[in-house]
Amino acid sequence: MSHSLETKTNLVTDNQQEKANSLSITNKCSNTLLKANPAGISTMIWLRDEEYLLYRAPYWGLTLDIANLNYRCYSCNKDGITEHNPYHLLGCNKRTAQFTQRHDHVKFLHTKAFQTIGCSARCEVLPFDAPYQMLKPDIDWIAPDSTRHLFDVSIIHPHSKTHLKDAASQPLKALFTAAHKKESKYKQASVNIKSSFHALVFDTYGNVAPQTQEFYIWLRAIARENMSLESADTLVNTLEYDTACAIARHNSRMLLQEDARQEMCFHSASSLHL
Numbered sequence: 174m175s176h177s178l179e180t181k182t183n184l185v186t187d188n189q190q191e192k193a194n195s196l197s198i199t200n201k202c203s204n205t206l207l208k209a210n211p212a213g214i215s216t217m218i219w220l221r222d223e224e225y226l227l228y229r230a231p232y233w234g235l236t237l238d239i240a241n242l243n244y245r246c247y248s249c250n251k252d253g254i255t256e257h258n259p260y261h262l263l264g265c266n267k268r269t270a271q272f273t274q275r276h277d278h279v280k281f282l283h284t285k286a287f288q289t290i291g292c293s294a295r296c297e298v299l300p301f302d303a304p305y306q307m308l309k310p311d312i313d314w315i316a317p318d319s320t321r322h323l324f325d326v327s328i329i330h331p332h333s334k335t336h337l338k339d340a341a342s343q344p345l346k347a348l349f350t351a352a353h354k355k356e357s358k359y360k361q362a363s364v365n366i367k368s369s370f371h372a373l374v375f376d377t378y379g380n381v382a383p384q385t386q387e388f389y390i391w392l393r394a395i396a397r398e399n400m401s402l403e404s405a406d407t408l409v410n411t412l413e414y415d416t417a418c419a420i421a422r423h424n425s426r427m428l429l430q431e432d433a434r435q436e437m438c439f440h441s442a443s444s445l446h447l
Contacts, residue, residue, distance in 0.1 A: 189338075190337070192341040193341040196341065200344030224425040225421070227421075227424070227425040258332070271423065271426070271427055276327075279328065279375070282415050282419060286408060290317065290399055292314070294313070295312070295314075298310065305365070311324055317398070321367065323370045324372075325359065325370075326374075327355060345380060347376065348383070352374040353384070355370075371388045377420065377424055
């Protein structure tokens, strides 16, 4: 690897941050997605060695040094911020473009899987009537049995201010809470148009919300009714694994901060020519 890793013991972190980290990597469902891949599966996404090592660093008690002696977040353009909070880079609120890219990648993978099972799946729809007409779920799927299902994707960061308290209290609580909020938000609107709503919620560690885990069980059953048993299992296994790999790939890019560095270099070069 061109970027070094250093042990987390060399960094001073908040006790609540450490507890959230511990619960995220030691619960029995930890990294459920990456464990879903059977030997020999054909996936749409492959992780390079560097991407895999960066993604697995928290599980091994390591964190990224990013070859940056000033512990700078190039998106915030602040020095010292990653020294006391090494988890900041995956939750920096200045990185909305990178969050959107990661979100859209996961959304695409699920839309493609739904289309493969059968009937139509559309993205970015406005299916609701007043007073819910501004709600915009990520995916609208008409299943082979003619039932309608709406989905909204979310990838949370357990160490962000919004989720840290829950993440540090018990395993998967932050994920459960985030999924529950989405379900509450869309419940009545979905009932009004005779559809079912499903929250697709993951975290930056690759963990999956309990509600989303239940959905995957249901999805496997639906797939088996409309495809061969082997094809159905392969499709759902591949969806789970590819989702984990997509999150891992985008996370590794955020940790390396290559996009932010390039943008900073671009602006610096532009200013020289003014």
